[in-house]
Amino acid sequence: MLELTETFKALGDPTRLRILRLVGEARLNVSEVVSLVGVAQSSVSHHLTKLKALELIREERQGGFTYYSLMVDEKAPLWPLIRLAKDAPDEHGDLARLTELLQRREDALTLNEKLLEPGQSWRLWASALASLLPPLDVVDFGCGTGVLTVELARWARHVTAIDHNPVALDKARAEAGRLGLRNITFLEADLKALPLESGAQDLVVLSQSLHHVNSSERVLAEGARLLRPGGRMVVLELMPHDEQWVRSRLGHQHLGFEPAALQNAMRAAGLETPTLVAAPRDAASPFKAFLLTGTRPLAPALPLPSPSRPSSLAPRAP
Structure with a gap:
């Protein structure tokens, strides 16, 4: 009876139940469980120790990590x-x-x-290909902690990294400083109204930024304003989904976008030929992404002067 009481007491903790369900779905290590439930590692370790002591989960070492999985099967009384x-x-x-x-x-x-081949790195390949690009002036809309920003800065002439979150910007600055990147300007600002010169940028990047703002059309128009003639905008976004939890936990204001809606908004902002590249993930994933690119039109070329012709009114030679 005492053992049963302890088991019921252990399962009465909501976080512990969440962990139990997760390790029942897949073998997970402590860091993975922390990332999934969003609580401190010390707390997760305590819950795992408790569940292991009750023989509800098993512990296995593999590749330097300790993994946990459900120990109870369908034949067990507690199933x-x-x-x-x-x-x-x-x-x-x-x-x-x-x-x-x-x-x-x-x-x-x-x-x-x-x-x-062993030892090859796709990051090195990406860097090598990027080195073939001309030096560009780039704006990273909604840079967050700067993961994409620092990669852009490795080959760009200059990157302007913009976010409204000062904490995220501090982390991005720290990472850029750690890497010795000096060609980044960090700016805390509203993406809908930026204190930046029009027509001065070669590339505007919006990587999963639009679902955090209430007016994607205004943000796209602001990005288009910054582009030089011939400059490009690249938008990475999520397809429509039903994961309501992202609103409260991640601050999403939109549950994805229909690609056609953003294509129309890019055209309305004056960009030509917004092209779509869909990149659906595994069917089991609730999140699927797509990529849009658009170009600011080049200034119309001046008409060439017509070749001069002899005038019919010119005097004839005698």
């Missing part, structure tokens, strides 16, 4: 309780994040298997 936890509504979006995590695992494995 009905475990089943209730597994079937409970996913109010925190844990399972959606787990799907993304497992997809990243698979992507990393697939990439590793596709390397042409």
